[in-house]
Amino acid sequence: MKQYLALCQRIVDEGVWVENERTGKRCLTVINADLNYDVANNQFPLITTRKSFWKAAIAEMLGYIRGYDNAADFRALGTKTWDMNANDNAAWLANPHRKGEDDMGRVYGVQGRSWQKPDGSTIDQLRKIIDNLSKGIDDRGEILTFYNPGEFDMGCLRPCMHTHTFSLVGDTLHLTSYQRSCDVPLGLNFNQIQVFALLALVAQITGHKPGQAYHKIVNAHIYEDQLELMRDVQLKREPFPSPQLKINPEIKSLEDLETWVTMDDFEVVGYQHHGPIKYPFSV
Numbered sequence: 644m645k646q647y648l649a650l651c652q653r654i655v656d657e658g659v660w661v662e663n664e665r666t667g668k669r670c671l672t673v674i675n676a677d678l679n680y681d682v683a684n685n686q687f688p689l690i691t692t693r694k695s696f697w698k699a700a701i702a703e704m705l706g707y708i709r710g711y712d713n714a715a716d717f718r719a720l721g722t723k724t725w726d727m728n729a730n731d732n733a734a735w736l737a738n739p740h741r742k743g744e745d746d747m748g749r750v751y752g753v754q755g756r757s758w759q760k761p762d763g764s765t766i767d768q769l770r771k772i773i774d775n776l777s778k779g780i781d782d783r784g785e786i787l788t789f790y791n792p793g794e795f796d797m798g799c800l801r802p803c804m805h806t807h808t809f810s811l812v813g814d815t816l817h818l819t820s821y822q823r824s825c826d827v828p829l830g831l832n833f834n835q836i837q838v839f840a841l842l843a844l845v846a847q848i849t850g851h852k853p854g855q856a857y858h859k860i861v862n863a864h865i866y867e868d869q870l871e872l873m874r875d876v877q878l879k880r881e882p883f884p885s886p887q888l889k890i891n892p893e894i895k896s897l898e899d900l901e902t903w904v905t906m907d908d909f910e911v912v913g914y915q916h917h918g919p920i921k922y923p924f925s926v
């Protein structure tokens with residue numbers, strides 16, 4: 644929580660205004676931020692200076708794991724976060740690749756689970772990683788990447804948190820996650836949860852101890868219409884101690900994650916927080 648607030652304060656103090664053409668808004672921006680999460684000691688990095696809808700963030704991650712490409716499937720899991728990008732984004736609505744209502748195109752999980760090869764066959768990056776880690780193998784390329792420039796025009800948004808690298812050291816699994824662009828008031832609240840939960844889940848289903856998660860962000864920004872709420876409300880609040888994330892121990896395989904797991908299999912213990920803050924969202 645302290646590192647999150649320190650990044651917010653750094654943007655407020657040192658950020659530079661940058662025009663963003665896609666959204667038509669200015670963003671107060673800093674470059675390069677490194678956040679670390681202690682998954683080994685279950686220090687769940689949940690924002691406490693406002694109420695966080697953490698289940699929606701885990702639902703989003705589960706949808707990526709399942710390779711979803713449709714906002715309706717994300718809604719069924721428990722998050723509406725893809726509705727706007729799928730259905731309320733002029734550039735995507737005019738894109739001939741869009742297959743209709745709720746289609747997100749070839750984004751995130753589609754690339755992770757069925758990356759298209761030139762010969763028409765597909766690569767399941769996540770399956771390979773889970774199989775290797777389950778056998779105790781780290782080939783120094785246990786990389787899940789959603790970043791496929793050849794198919795950017797086939798999706799509603801380029802992936803923001805685009806690459807996850809797993810590292811096995813003895814019986815401890817670590818994760819390094821890379822993010823090119825970060826909406827700190829809204830997106831980072833979710834992305835922190837996702838990095839933590841991804842390591843905890845993959846460690847659990849491959850039979851290893853979770854270690855540290857390293858979250859590397861390039862462009863970290865606050866949109867102009869979010870600044871006042873961040874500076875004058877959220878940053879004035881005192882944080883509470885970190886809660887813990889409990890995951891159903893019956894989740895034992897990638898198939899479990901793909902089939903029966905729901906948000907009821909996740910619980911947060913000891914979450915003390917301030918009231919909600921509704922930040923504007925930019926499509």
Ligand SMILES: Nc1nc(=O)c2c([nH]1)NC[C@@H]1CN(c3ccc(C(=O)N[C@@H](CCC(=O)O)C(=O)O)cc3)CN21
Nearest residue numbers: 696699724725728826829830832833920922924925926
């Ligand atoms: N501008 C922008 N920021 C993002 O963070 C973002 C995108 N676009 N597009 C793709 C995904 C969608 N994500 C989102 C979308 C919405 C919320 C959001 O509205 N969060 C609210 C309420 C969530 C709820 O009620 O479930 C929040 O207060 O956290 C968060 C992340 C993250 N990504």
Ligand SMILES: O=c1ccn([C@H]2C[C@H](O)[C@@H](COP(=O)(O)O)O2)c(=O)[nH]1
Nearest residue numbers: 665801803804824825826830831834
């Ligand atoms: O997981 C996510 C997904 C998206 N975001 C934010 C970062 C930016 O504010 C927008 C994406 O805009 P681009 O013009 O494609 O950079 O969404 C996030 O923080 N986390």
